[in-house]
Amino acid sequence: MEEGPPPDERFASETKRKVIEQLRAAIAKYQPNRSEYHMQLAEALRDSGELAKALPLYEEVVRREPLSIAGLQKLGIAQRRLGMAKAAEATLKRAVATGPGNATSWREYGLAMQAAG
Numbered sequence: 001m002e003e004g005p006p007p008d009e010r011f012a013s014e015t016k017r018k019v020i021e022q023l024r025a026a027i028a029k030y031q032p033n034r035s036e037y038h039m040q041l042a043e044a045l046r047d048s049g050e051l052a053k054a055l056p057l058y059e060e061v062v063r064r065e066p067l068s069i070a071g072l073q074k075l076g077i078a079q080r081r082l083g084m085a086k087a088a089e090a091t092l093k094r095a096v097a098t099g100p101g102n103a104t105s106w107r108e109y110g111l112a113m114q115a116a117g
Helices: 007-030 036-047 051-064 069-081 085-098 103-116
Strands: none
Touching: 007 036, 036 051, 036 069, 051 069, 069 085, 069 103, 085 103
C-alpha cells in the first residue's frame, strides 16, 4: 500500500513550497518595486494549484505595470479560471488593446467572452 505521492512528486512539492516561502520572504523583506518578484510568486502559487492565492499577485503586477501584456494575460486567465468571466473579459480586452498583434491575448479574450456569455 502506497502512502502519499511517489518520492519524485513529494520532492517536487517540497521544493515548490520552499521556493514559494523564499519568494514571500524576499518580497516582505525587500519590498521590491519591480513586478517580476510578484509575477514569480504568482506563477509558483499557480503551479502549486493555489490559483486563488496567485490572483492578488497578478493584480499587483498589473497595478505596477499597467501596460504589461504578460501581466494582463495572466491576470485575465486566472480570473477566467476562477469563474470571474466578466472581469477576465475586461482584463483581456485591455491586453488586446495594449498589444493588438499578440495572438495569445486574442485567444484568451475570445475564451473570456465565451465564458462571460
